[in-house]
Amino acid sequence: MLDDETAFLGRDKCAVAGIGQTAFSRDSGRSVLSLATEASLAALADAGLSVDDIDGIVRADVDTVTPYSLAAALGVNNLSYWGDTGPGGVAPCMMMGLAIGAILSGQAKTVLAFRSLNGRSEARLGGSGKNLGVETVGGLGTNDEYYLPYGLMSAGQTFALMTRRHMLDYGTTEEQLASVAIACREHANQTPHAQMQAKPLSLDDYMAARMISTPLRLFDFCLESDGACAVVITSAERARDLRKPPVLISGVAGGAPPDRRTGMMFPVVTRNDMTDLGGRRAGETLWKRAGIGPSEIDIAQLYDCFTISVILQLEAYGFCARGEGGPFAASGAIRQGGALPINTGGGHLSEGYVHGMNHIVQAVRQLRGEADMQIEGAETCLVTGGPLPVGSSVVFRKAA
Amino acid sequence: MSAHPLFPTVTDRETHEFFEAAAEGRLVFRACNACDHALHPPTAHCPYCGGWNTAWRQSKGAGKLHSWTTVTHQIHPAFPTPYTLVVVELDDAPEVRLMGHLDGAPELVAEMPMEVWFQALPDGPTLPQWRPAA
Numbered sequence: 200m201l202d203d204e205t206a207f208l209g210r211d212k213c214a215v216a217g218i219g220q221t222a223f224s225r226d227s228g229r230s231v232l233s234l235a236t237e238a239s240l241a242a243l244a245d246a247g248l249s250v251d252d253i254d255g256i257v258r259a260d261v262d263t264v265t266p267y268s269l270a271a272a273l274g275v276n277n278l279s280y281w282g283d284t285g286p287g288g289v290a291p292c293m294m295m296g297l298a299i300g301a302i303l304s305g306q307a308k309t310v311l312a313f314r315s316l317n318g319r320s321e322a323r324l325g326g327s328g329k330n331l332g333v334e335t336v337g338g339l340g341t342n343d344e345y346y347l348p349y350g351l352m353s354a355g356q357t358f359a360l361m362t363r364r365h366m367l368d369y370g371t372t373e374e375q376l377a378s379v380a381i382a383c384r385e386h387a388n389q390t391p392h393a394q395m396q397a398k399p400l401s402l403d404d405y406m407a408a409r410m411i412s413t414p415l416r417l418f419d420f421c422l423e424s425d426g427a428c429a430v431v432i433t434s435a436e437r438a439r440d441l442r443k444p445p446v447l448i449s450g451v452a453g454g455a456p457p458d459r460r461t462g463m464m465f466p467v468v469t470r471n472d473m474t475d476l477g478g479r480r481a482g483e484t485l486w487k488r489a490g491i492g493p494s495e496i497d498i499a500q501l502y503d504c505f506t507i508s509v510i511l512q513l514e515a516y517g518f519c520a521r522g523e524g525g526p527f528a529a530s531g532a533i534r535q536g537g538a539l540p541i542n543t544g545g546g547h548l549s550e551g552y553v554h555g556m557n558h559i560v561q562a563v564r565q566l567r568g569e570a571d572m573q574i575e576g577a578e579t580c581l582v583t584g585g586p587l588p589v590g591s592s593v594v595f596r597k598a599a
Numbered sequence: 600m601s602a603h604p605l606f607p608t609v610t611d612r613e614t615h616e617f618f619e620a621a622a623e624g625r626l627v628f629r630a631c632n633a634c635d636h637a638l639h640p641p642t643a644h645c646p647y648c649g650g651w652n653t654a655w656r657q658s659k660g661a662g663k664l665h666s667w668t669t670v671t672h673q674i675h676p677a678f679p680t681p682y683t684l685v686v687v688e689l690d691d692a693p694e695v696r697l698m699g700h701l702d703g704a705p706e707l708v709a710e711m712p713m714e715v716w717f718q719a720l721p722d723g724p725t726l727p728q729w730r731p732a733a
Contacts, residue, residue, distance in 0.1 A: 338608025342640040345614070348607040348726055349698040350670065350678040359668035360686055367666070367709045411672040459646045466640055468666065468686050469696035
């Protein structure tokens, strides 16, 4: 953890200059490379840049599009820096860190960050079972042999075990979980490109939906989506001369939980304290790096793979005390007009699941003042990445 | 469980002894001989004291229920729903929590006593499993 708040050299030195996305759908009918190309061209056009301006490309470790393939598809001639980060949905926030590092060290001038997936029509992360072994599983340091043979095989089941424990420890309720799903849906209802734009969600709808893995129901789960998002990052100085107002990257931080466990997602449920996220450590570092605290955050895009992940991150990043994430969410604070509107385009629960990248696009829209459900006066935005097994986070700030 | 279970890999260099012991009807966990921390998932190096003096220890096979979920949406043919996943904390090593699989949707209570049993998968390895203590 960073103890010296002057050590971080990146505060407000780089900016997002362009954002782009494809439509979000259940079946894009296209390759992920095609989706990534469209989102990237849209981000470049938004910034007023061309493919010749790109010299760096970063991606998520689980993306099947490589930086080199995307460069080839786009016609980038000057690729001199690339990087992968992750794991999975942790990647988008960490990509901002890779981009800053590349730009401030002189390895790149303008970096393209992207995530592209056919998460419904081709590779269902939610666990169709098709991506798992059919005979022998685990080994090679994954630790999955302790989990998969018992039938623990999806993120939803993992978060269900965490939800149960949070309910036991803190009295978190189904109604509080529902309040997260409903807030995100209300925001999606005002966002034309959101997959759930035309579908209101009531508490009765939530309670009547089928159980998936107790105590989590259908609407506790994010969407499975096809789509891509891309973001162009460059120095703040250069961004000032471009087409759109720059949105500064004030701080970036990852964090691992204090409880040391090997493996990927499943060992989280065997931590001593399974609901204490790595995000808590990320937040402690992030606030020092960004030079502001949670009370100065106007809006947040919190990684909502499940409703419970929002509740846990409200606690981890210090918006409320440990155990109070449920009441905080249910108070209305996270809705439009509340003290901390979250997932202002509908989030993964209702806008689309682009594995954290649509949260960054939404943050930039809000801080430029061009969001569909614009939060008036929003000047700072927290974005968080996937919460397991480690956390990641970024503070974005409107340029003065 | 169905007739076509998922077999655990039993040749991983950090974890194979767990499954070898299970085949003999013993439950074991890794621990540090120097600082006495239990290490799960098992590692050869102790991250708490920094030493390499770690070894397998035998558990008495009793624990308590830490969390559970009843899965009602099937995602793999090996696991017909409903089934219930349990996370059990070992009485003799609270830092070690292990998974168990119960058929159906049994009534469970947090912290209830659980006991280990050993499930020999058909023509395959043996899994330590957990059920409410008799």
